[in-house]
Amino acid sequence: xxxxxxxxxxxxxxxxxxxxxxxxxxxxxxxxxxxxxxxxxxxxxxxxxxxxxxxxxxxxxxxxxxxxxxxxxxxxxxxxxxxxxxxxxxxxxxxxxxxxxxxxxxxxxxxxxxxxxxxxxxxxxxxxxxxxxxxxxxxxxxxxxxxxxxxxxxxxxxxxxxxxxxxxxxxxxxxxxxxxxxxxxxxxxxx
Numbered sequence: 001x002x003x004x005x006x007x008x009x010x011x012x013x014x015x016x017x018x019x020x021x022x023x024x025x026x027x028x029x030x031x032x033x034x035x036x037x038x039x040x041x042x043x044x045x046x047x048x049x050x051x052x053x054x055x056x057x058x059x060x061x062x063x064x065x066x067x068x069x070x071x072x073x074x075x076x077x078x079x080x081x082x083x084x085x086x087x088x089x090x091x092x093x094x095x096x097x098x099x100x101x102x103x104x105x106x107x108x109x110x111x112x113x114x115x116x117x118x119x120x121x122x123x124x125x126x127x128x129x130x131x132x133x134x135x136x137x138x139x140x141x142x143x144x145x146x147x148x149x150x151x152x153x154x155x156x157x158x159x160x161x162x163x164x165x166x167x168x169x170x171x172x173x174x175x176x177x178x179x180x181x182x183x184x185x186x187x188x189x190x191x
Contacts, residue, residue, distance in 0.1 A: 034179050041172045048165055055158045063150035065132065069140055070148070073130030076103040078114055078139060080121040097121075103129060105136045112137055116144035 078101035085094035096118035102111040114129060115138065121127060128142040 034175075038172065038176055038179060041168075041175070045165070045168055045172060048168070052158060052161055052165055055161065056155070059154050059158060063154060065138075066145065066148050066150050068134065069130045069132060069145045072133045073140075073142075073145060074105055074133055074136070075142065076105060076129045076131050076139060078103045078127050078129040080114070080123055080125050080127065081111065082123055083120050085120075101127070101129070101139070103131065103139055105131050108136065110137050110139070112139055115140035116148075117141045 081100045081102060083097040083099040086096045086098055087093070088095040097120050099114045099117045099121060100111060101114045102109060104110070110131075114127065117127070129139045130142045130145050132138040132140075
């Protein structure tokens with residue numbers, strides 16, 4: 001008898017494992033197959049990919065908005081209506097403020113949140129703002145926009161997440177390849 005004939009085949013291993021699964025009263029416990037986990041992993045990666053694309057689009061839009069406001073922002077005087085404190089993670093102190101203000105572009109009056117404003121201003125005070133030329137209902141603090149720059153470093157998080165995605169994709173593809181190889185081996189042993 002050859003040494004290869006003494007090796008247990010894939011079907012014997014499956015039967016052994018199925019025999020070890022203890023059942024409580026009622027039906028036998030069934031395990032989820034490898035195919036289920038591969039499909040679940042593929043769907044998870046698809047959701048990850050959609051979130052990844054959305055994060056790249058979000059960063060690109062934020063950088064474009066800063067550049068658009070710097071180049072073509074409409075200067076406005078914003079009258080502060082109210083500022084509400086944002087609590088820190090522990091909830092014990094204020095970490096910044098969300099301020100709303102009113103301003104006029106042409107003959108239209110707007111009452112909107114003041115972008116990039118994180119300090120308190122008393123109601124009725126005025127600040128310099130820049131209204132977005134594409135969306136007049138968006139205003140940002142002029143001093144913050146003047147100091148801002150569209151930063152390539154803002155793409156760092158999406159790039160790191162892309163590398164994580166590629167690593168997970170590699171793991172999934174290896175699992176698929178291993179599963180298909182096991183299926184071919186099982187078919188060969190059955191014939």
